[in-house]
Amino acid sequence: MSAILQVRDLKVSFRQDGALTQAVKGVSFDIAAGETVALVGESGSGKSVTALSTVSLLGDAARVEGSVRYRDQEMIGAEDRLLRKVRGNDISFIFQEPMTSLNPLHTLEKQLAESLALHQGLVGEAARDRILDLLTRVGIRDPETRLGAYPHQLSGGQRQRVMIAMALANGPDLLIADEPTTALDVTIQAQILHLLAELKRSENMSLLFITHDLGIVRRIADRVCVMKNGEIVEAGPTAEIFANPQHPYTQMLLAAESTGTPDPVPQNAPEIARTDNLKIWFPIQQGLMKRTVGYVKAVNDASISVRAGETIGIVGESGSGKTTLALAIMRLIASEGGLTYRGEDMRGWSTKRLRKLRSEMQIVFQDPFGSLSPRMTCEQIIAEGLGVHGSPDGKPHRQAVAEVMAEVGLDPATMHRYPHEFSGGQRQRIAIARAMVLRPRLVVLDEPTSALDMTVQVQIVNLLRDLQRKYDLAYLFISHDLKVIRAMAHKVIVMKQGDVVEIGAVRDIFEAPQNDYTRQLLSAAFDDIAI
Structure with a gap:
């Protein structure tokens, strides 16, 4: 097969704090027509920078050296006319964070x-x-x-x-997919992977697939390039890499998987939050007078309970009502039905009373880049809640920020940086630190590991379990990654089109699901589907 894309000795540097920081260090690889090549590695390893370099999307701040040839046309230093023709037509992108791309x-x-x-x-x-x-x-x-x-x-x-x-x-001839299934539930993920495979076969399309999910790599890629600190440390056919990895870093990636179970919840653990027959319908309005002609039934008749030290996993397809249910419990959107926090009915609470409660109820949103202000430094973002509610331990704000950054695996020395200076996974850790710095009682985790590579995902799961054990935290854990749910949750709620179709202990749901939809989710998540 002839190469449709040839990358030779690619080097990319960025100027930071008056010095050049090298993000990509002499990377070389080919992509043949009809071939899928996967770039894998931890967040910040240079995967996305390498991909963006192919059609000069890094901007003037980047210093790019080496060669990138698409169908024998040099892309580095190419005229804008050629780049406009190639971008979005011959070479197309699926970016990691859709809210910042749309x-x-x-x-x-x-x-x-x-x-x-x-x-x-x-x-x-x-x-x-x-x-x-x-x-x-x-x-x-x-x-x-x-x-x-x-x-x-x-x-x-x-x-x-x-x-x-x-x-x-x-x-397109070449589709560059940067974490294309990160935000998708497992059933849609399987559909998208099948779709990409069909397009690859029917149109002889090539794929450069960037992901931290090695299960997807095993199913979709012909060859794998493993990146670490801007370099490709190992490359080869997928089957060979998975069967006999040579580099210690590759071996570590393949061994990384969220395992174990959370500590059991004490019998006398107090109830933190509860819903009874909760309903959230959004009106559909049309015409000049905004007449209500129907409703989007986001959540129907949901009754759940979460206790101190307990994790409730909420799973289901995108749009099934998972996040809407959690936002209603946080009193961030209106709802009907019973809603209590620590035994008190919250429905009649004033804005002033709710404001005092916010330090006890925190949320980590799905899209870290969309929830972090681009005009604030990491320190300012994490300390914002401290400025409103005060430090729970009475520590100086900078000290509290430094400690929580270290807890979530961030270097406190980077607290002066802005969100765009961090990788996607690092931004998610900033969002987790912002929630945890106030030591809340209830935390809603909306896909908290979706942007993280496997090794960091394991670290975050272990961190969340440690924090729960230390502070007796209650979690509402929303995720499409059922392996993470199995490692984190005590109970699982399965939602479909606004309805709670099944609820039960993790072991019961995973080993003996009663609902057909639950079985479909588990099959999509754990069956080794060859693509």
Whole structure:
């Protein structure tokens, strides 16, 4: 097979604090037509920087050396005219964080139509038909009703699927997928991987697949390049790498998996939060008078309870109501039904009373980049809650920030940096530190490990268990990664289209699921599907 992309001795440096920091150090690899090459490694190892270098997307701040040739055309230093032709048409991207890639002011139809008009000349009904076909293929239900939606009206997984549809719109020769299934539940993840495999076969499309999920690499990649500190430390056919890894770092990656179980919850543990027949319906309004013509039934009749020291895992497809349920418990959105915190009915609480409670109820959001202010340093972000509620231990704010950064695996010496100066996984750890610095009683964890590589994921799971043991924390743990749920949770709630279809102890759910949908989720997560 001839190489469609050739990377030779690629070096990328960035100027930080008056000095050049080398992010990529002499990387070389080829991608053949119809081949899938996976780049794996820890957050900050240089995977995404390498990918962005292929079509000069790093900007003027980066110093790029070496050679990147696409179909014998040099991309480094290429004219803007050539780069515009290649970007989004011949080489297309699926970025890691969809909320920062989608325009918040434009509807989905407008954003998808833009690329079709620019590269294929499709407009009007032809473009609309193509858009509906793309949204259907990536698993968006009722795509006709979603064309007028804005990104903020979709769940994290749905936004990621829209990004995948945009990337596939023009039938690229090479698709660079940077964590394309990070925000997707396991059933949709399987669908997307099958879709990419079908496109690869039918259109002879090549894939550069960046991921921290080695289970996906085993299923989809022909060859693997393992990166560490900006270098490829090992490369070869996927089967050989998994069967006989030579480099100690590769061996460590393959051995990393969240295992174990949380400590049992004491029989006399007090109840922290409870819902009784909770209902969250959003009105659908149309016309000049904004008449209500229907409802989006986000959550129906949910009754759950979480005690001190207990983790409740919430699983289900994107859009099933997992995050909506958690936000209602936090009193961040309106709901109907019973809602109590530490035995007190919260429904009538004033804003002033709720404000005092916020230090006891914290949340780690799914998209760290969207929840971190780009104008604040790491220190300012983590210490923001301390400025409102005070330090729980009476320590100086900087000392409290330094300690919690060390707890979550961040170097306190980097607290002066801004979010864009951290990798995706590091940004997620900042978000976790911000929640934990106030030592809350109840923490909602909305996909807290989705942006993390496997080794750091294990560290975060162990950290969360240690913090729970130390401070008797109650967790609502939302995740599509059922292996992490099995390692973290005491009980599991399975949601589908707003309904709680099954609830029970982790062992009962994983070993003897009663609902067909639960069995479907488990099959998608644990069956070794060859692609």
